[in-house]
Amino acid sequence: MKMKKHVANGVALILKICLVTIFIMPFYIAFAYALKSPEETMKTGLAFPKQIYWENFTEAIEVSNFWTAAKNFFTITVISVVLLMVVCSMAAYAIARNMKSKFFQSFYYVFLAAMILPFQVVMLPLYIQLKDTGLLNTRIGMILTICGFQLAYKKFVYVGFIRNIPLEMEEAAYIDGGSKLYTFWKIVFPLMKPIVSSTLILNSLSVWNDFQIPLIIAQKPEVRTIPLTQYFFFGQYSIKLNMAFAAFVLAMIPILVLYFVMQKRIIGGVMAGAVKG
Incomplete structure (x- = not known):
């Protein structure tokens, strides 16, 4: 009985983690691409930027x-x-x-x-x-x-x-x-x-x-x-x-x-x- 309860709790935890990941991913992608340089975007994909490129924000404000x-x-x-x-x-x-x-x-x-x-x-x-x-x-x-x-x-x-x-x-x-x-x-x-x-x-x-x-x-x-x-x-x-x-x-x-x-x-x-x- 305890084993079934532990399995059910484990499955529920995994599902919660998956749901949280699904909801957080769009925000992560937005911030990751917003803080990357164009050159780093071509090389690293979805990885978080190694160096923050703040110029994206200033250029976006000016261009748009x-x-x-x-x-x-x-x-x-x-x-x-x-x-x-x-x-x-x-x-x-x-x-x-x-x-x-x-x-x-x-x-x-x-x-x-x-x-x-x-x-x-x-x-x-x-x-x-x-x-x-x-x-x-x-x-x-x-x-x-x-x-x-x-x-x-x-x-x-x-x-x-x-x-x-x-x-x-x-x-x-x-x-x-x-x-x-x-x-x-x-x-x-x-x-x-x-x-x-x-x-x-x-x-x-x-x-x-x-x-x-x-x-x-x-x-x-x-x-x-x-x-x-x-x-x-x-x-x-x-x-x-x-x-x-x-x-x-x-x-x-x-x-x-x-x-x-x-x-x-x-x-x-x-x-x-x-x-x-």
């Missing part, structure tokens, strides 16, 4: 106009995430509390249908519309497009969460004379911290890593985002692999910081014990 792209991307990400959080939470609250109404039900099912609409279907009409309205090659055009394509899923998630929030707390606020807007921001929204934190990180990751929308909309260098600048490291006849990985490492740092800062809010159960009895 990294700080302009980072400024564009940071602005687009922050505004898009805040807009999605405010609009989706308020719209989801209205839908969740009025599901018996056919009007709000129709909105809910429209959002569900929009979730299965692929970007490629509306890519050409979107380009023409943005061009006609003067929003092509603008930050506003990218923000509106990104928010439009993420609204459906985020509202679906928020609606499911809000429907589990007890009505008793809202009714108490109404008895005290609170309006619906006051009740939402002071009672309901604070209880949504777990789902808001989760969607905040998911939205940030989605916007930060988005490539398709900037590729269609941001054609001028001054409005390009970080993933789009990395694309230009891979030419038809040459590949600047080390600089591409250096730019990738620089772009990865902010989103990792955000995750480590917000992970406690995701794991914590703020809803626990909100209503008793």
Whole structure:
């Protein structure tokens, strides 16, 4: 019996090590190539660099106009995430509390249908519309497009969460004379911290890593985002692999910081014990 238990523990440990290795390898490869010189890359492959080549980072910043792209991307990400959080939470609250109404039900099912609409279907009409309205090659055009394509899923998630929030707390606020807007921001929204934190990180990751929308909309260098600048490291006849990985490492740092800062809010159960009895 003890032998079987030891074997099972050994197998579980090996599987855990394999999984950790699989998840860590992309980060290792990124840092290894970002810190190597082109000559060492040709000779050593995936081995860690013997000598750190910091010039990859400086050259990547200069070639890709990294700080302009980072400024564009940071602005687009922050505004898009805040807009999605405010609009989706308020719209989801209205839908969740009025599901018996056919009007709000129709909105809910429209959002569900929009979730299965692929970007490629509306890519050409979107380009023409943005061009006609003067929003092509603008930050506003990218923000509106990104928010439009993420609204459906985020509202679906928020609606499911809000429907589990007890009505008793809202009714108490109404008895005290609170309006619906006051009740939402002071009672309901604070209880949504777990789902808001989760969607905040998911939205940030989605916007930060988005490539398709900037590729269609941001054609001028001054409005390009970080993933789009990395694309230009891979030419038809040459590949600047080390600089591409250096730019990738620089772009990865902010989103990792955000995750480590917000992970406690995701794991914590703020809803626990909100209503008793």
